[in-house]
Amino acid sequence: MIETNSLTKIFKIKKGADIPAVVDLTLTVREGEVFGFLGPNGAGKTTTIRMLTSLIGPTSGTARVCGYELGLNDQDIRRSVGLLTESPGMYDRLSAAKNLAIYANLYDVEDVEGQLKKYLQMLGLWSRRDDPVGSFSKGMRQKLAICRALLHEPRLLFLDEPTSGLDPEAAKLVRSFIEDLRSQGRTIFMCTHNLNEADRLCDRIGIFRTNLIEVDTPQNLRLKLFGRKVVFHLRSVDPSWIPLVSSLEGVSDVSLIDNKLVIALENPANQNPHIIRTLVAQGADVQFVGELRRSLEEIYLQTMGENQDEVAKS
Amino acid sequence: MKHILIIIKKEWAEVFQNRMVLFTMIFVPLIFVALPLATLYFTGQSMGGDVAGDLADVPAGFLSECGTDMTASDCMQVYLINMYLLLFMMLPVIIPVTIAAYSVVGEKTTRSLEPLLATPITTFELLAGKSLAAAIPAIMAGWLSFGIFLLGLPMLGVSQVVFRYIIGPTWLLAVMVAGPLMAIAAVNFALFVSSRVNDPRVAEQISVLLIIPIMAALFAQLAGIIVIDLFVMLSYIAAMVLVDIGMIYLGVTIFERETILTRWK
Numbered sequence: 001m002i003e004t005n006s007l008t009k010i011f012k013i014k015k016g017a018d019i020p021a022v023v024d025l026t027l028t029v030r031e032g033e034v035f036g037f038l039g040p041n042g043a044g045k046t047t048t049i050r051m052l053t054s055l056i057g058p059t060s061g062t063a064r065v066c067g068y069e070l071g072l073n074d075q076d077i078r079r080s081v082g083l084l085t086e087s088p089g090m091y092d093r094l095s096a097a098k099n100l101a102i103y104a105n106l107y108d109v110e111d112v113e114g115q116l117k118k119y120l121q122m123l124g125l126w127s128r129r130d131d132p133v134g135s136f137s138k139g140m141r142q143k144l145a146i147c148r149a150l151l152h153e154p155r156l157l158f159l160d161e162p163t164s165g166l167d168p169e170a171a172k173l174v175r176s177f178i179e180d181l182r183s184q185g186r187t188i189f190m191c192t193h194n195l196n197e198a199d200r201l202c203d204r205i206g207i208f209r210t211n212l213i214e215v216d217t218p219q220n221l222r223l224k225l226f227g228r229k230v231v232f233h234l235r236s237v238d239p240s241w242i243p244l245v246s247s248l249e250g251v252s253d254v255s256l257i258d259n260k261l262v263i264a265l266e267n268p269a270n271q272n273p274h275i276i277r278t279l280v281a282q283g284a285d286v287q288f289v290g291e292l293r294r295s296l297e298e299i300y301l302q303t304m305g306e307n308q309d310e311v312a313k314s
Numbered sequence: 315m316k317h318i319l320i321i322i323k324k325e326w327a328e329v330f331q332n333r334m335v336l337f338t339m340i341f342v343p344l345i346f347v348a349l350p351l352a353t354l355y356f357t358g359q360s361m362g363g364d365v366a367g368d369l370a371d372v373p374a375g376f377l378s379e380c381g382t383d384m385t386a387s388d389c390m391q392v393y394l395i396n397m398y399l400l401l402f403m404m405l406p407v408i409i410p411v412t413i414a415a416y417s418v419v420g421e422k423t424t425r426s427l428e429p430l431l432a433t434p435i436t437t438f439e440l441l442a443g444k445s446l447a448a449a450i451p452a453i454m455a456g457w458l459s460f461g462i463f464l465l466g467l468p469m470l471g472v473s474q475v476v477f478r479y480i481i482g483p484t485w486l487l488a489v490m491v492a493g494p495l496m497a498i499a500a501v502n503f504a505l506f507v508s509s510r511v512n513d514p515r516v517a518e519q520i521s522v523l524l525i526i527p528i529m530a531a532l533f534a535q536l537a538g539i540i541v542i543d544l545f546v547m548l549s550y551i552a553a554m555v556l557v558d559i560g561m562i563y564l565g566v567t568i569f570e571r572e573t574i575l576t577r578w579k
C-alpha cells in the first residue's frame with residue numbers, strides 16, 4: 001500500500017539553517033494493516049503524511065502510494081487516499097452537511113446524500129447536520145473531519161492524531177470506529193501520541209524521529225527491547241535461590257524485588273513449570289506467576305532514550 | 315468544470331456571509347452611482363446663461379470630444395461625467411480584490427486549505443474557481459451600477475445628446491470590456507498576493523494598489539493631460555488584454571500547492 005524509499009524532506013528557510021524534517025525514510029506499509037507512527041513533537045510525522053498524500057513534494061527519495069508513483073500520479077494518489085488532517089479546517093460559516101457535501105463533490109462521490117447520512121450517523125452528528133460548524137465543539141469538529149476523510153471510501157486512510165481533543169468516551173468511539181475500518185480491510189496509517197491507543201489498535205508500530213528508529217509489532221518491540229520476563233510472587237524468598245534459578249537452562253537474568261523474583265526467560269511456556277518445580281522443591285510458597293508486561297510507553301521512552309544517547313555520541 | 319463550479323458555489327456561500335465583503339459589494343457601487351448622478355443634477359441646475367465662463371474650465375483638448383450638436387452646457391456635463399467613467403472602471407478592481415484576498419488567506423488561517431488541497435482538485439481548477447467566484451460578482455456589480463446610472467439619467471433631465479454620448483462606444487467599451495478585463499487582472503493579482511501573505515487585510519491593501527493607474531488617469535484627465543476618447547479606450551483595452559494574459563500566467567505558474575500550504579511568513 002505504501003512503499004517509501006529514502007524519502008527526505010528538508011525545509012528551506014530563507015536565512016538561517018535548513019530544517020531536516022524527514023531524512024531517509026524507508027518504510028513499507030502492507031495492505032490491510034494498521035500502522036502506528038509514533039514520535040515526539042516536531043519529529044516529522046505530519047510532514048511524512050503530507051508527502052505521502054502528495055500535498056508537499058519530497059526533497060529527495062521516492063514513494064509509491066496505492067500503487068501510484070509519488071510525483072507522477074499525484075492526482076490518482078489524492079483520489080485514492082483519505083486524510084484526517086492535524087487540524088479539522090472546516091468552513092465555520094457553513095453547516096456540517098454543506099461542508100461534507102463540498103468535499104463529497106470534489107471527490108466525485110456518486111451518492112452524496114447517502115454517504116453524508118451514513119457517516120454523520122455513524123459518528124453521532126446527524127442531528128446537528130444543519131448547524132454551522134462554527135458552533136461545534138472541538139471534538140465534534142474532529143468527528144466531522146473523520147467523516148470527511150471517509151466520504152469517498154478510500155482504501156488507504158491517513159489519520160493525523162485521530163483522538164486528540166476527544167473526551168474518553170468519544171475517543172473510545174473513534175477507536176472502535178478505527179477497528180471497524182480495519183475489519184473492512186482498509187489500510188490505516190496513523191500518528192498518535194496516545195501510546196495505549198497505538199498498542200491496542202496497531203498491527204505494527206514505527207518509532208520515528210526524523211528517521212525511523214524502530215519498526216515492528218508491539219509484541220516484538222517488547223521482546224527486542226526487554227526480552228520476556230516472568231514474575232514469581234513468593235511468600236518469602238531465601239537469597240540462596242537466586243544463584244540456583246540463575247543456573248537453570250534458558251534463564252538469562254534473575255532479580256529480586258521485595259518478595260518477587262523477576263526472571264528473564266527465552267521461552268516461558270517451556271521453562272516456567274521447571275522453575276516452579278525447582279522453587280517448590282526448595283520449600284518456596286509460590287503465590288502467583290505472571291508475565292511482566294511492559295507498556296508501550298516504556299518501550300517508546302526506552303527507544304527514544306537510546307536514540308538520544310546515539311545522537312549525543314555521534 | 316464540475317470542480318470549478320463547486321468551488322465557486324462554496325466561495326459564494328462563505329464569502330457573502332462576510333460583512334466586510336458584503337459592505338464593499340453593496341456600499342461602494344451605490345456611492346459610485348450616486349456621485350455622478352449628483353454631479354449631473356447640480357451642474358444641470360447651475361448651468362444658466364454664463365456658459366462661456368464655465369467652458370473655460372474644460373481643457374481645450376476635450377472640446378473635440380463634444381459633438382457639434384452639443385451645447386456648451388452639454389459639453390460641460392460630458393466632461394464631468396467622463397471623470398466618473400473612471401469610477402466605473404475602478405469598481406471591478408475594488409470588489410474582487412476584497413473577495414479574493416479573503417478567499418485564500420481566509421482558508422490559510424482556518425487551515426481549511428490543507429483538506430481542500432488533499433482532494434483530487436487540480437491547481438488550475440482551484441485557481442479558476444476562486445478567480446471566477448471573485449470576478450463574476452464584481453463584473454455584475456459594475457454592470458448593475460452602470461444600469462442604475464443609465465436609468466437615473468433621464469430622471470435628472472439630462473439632454474438627449476449627453477445621454478447618447480454616454481451610451482456611445484467609449485463608455486460601453488469601458489464598462490462592458492475594460493471593466494471585466496480589469497476585474498480579471500485584479501483577481502489574479504489578489505490571489506497571487508494572498509497566496510504569499512497571511513493576513514487578509516495586507517493582501518487587500520497590496521492588491522488595491524492596482525487602482526493607482528486608474529487614479530493616475532483620473533488626475534491626468536483633470537489636469538488636461540489626456541482625454542479619454544475612443545482611441546485611448548481601445549489602446550487601454552489592448553494593454554489590459556496583455557496584462558491579463560500575464561497575470562493568469564503568473565497565477566498558474568506561481569500558485570504552488572506546496573508554497574501556499576507551508577509558507578508561514
Ligand SMILES: Nc1ncnc2c1ncn2[C@@H]1O[C@H](COP(=O)(O)OP(=O)(O)OP(=O)(O)O)[C@@H](O)[C@H]1O
Pocket residue numbers: 011012013019020021039040041042043044045046047048575576577578
Ligand atoms: N512549513 C514549514 N516550514 C518550515 N519548517 C517546517 C514546516 N512544517 C514543518 N516544519 C518543521 O519540520 C519539523 C517536523 O514538523 P512536523 O509538523 O512534521 O512534526 P510532527 O511530528 O507532526 O509534530 P507534532 O507531534 O507536534 O504534530 C519541525 O521541526 C517543523 O518545525
Ligand SMILES: [Mg+2]
Pocket residue numbers: 045046047086160
Ligand atoms: Mg503533527
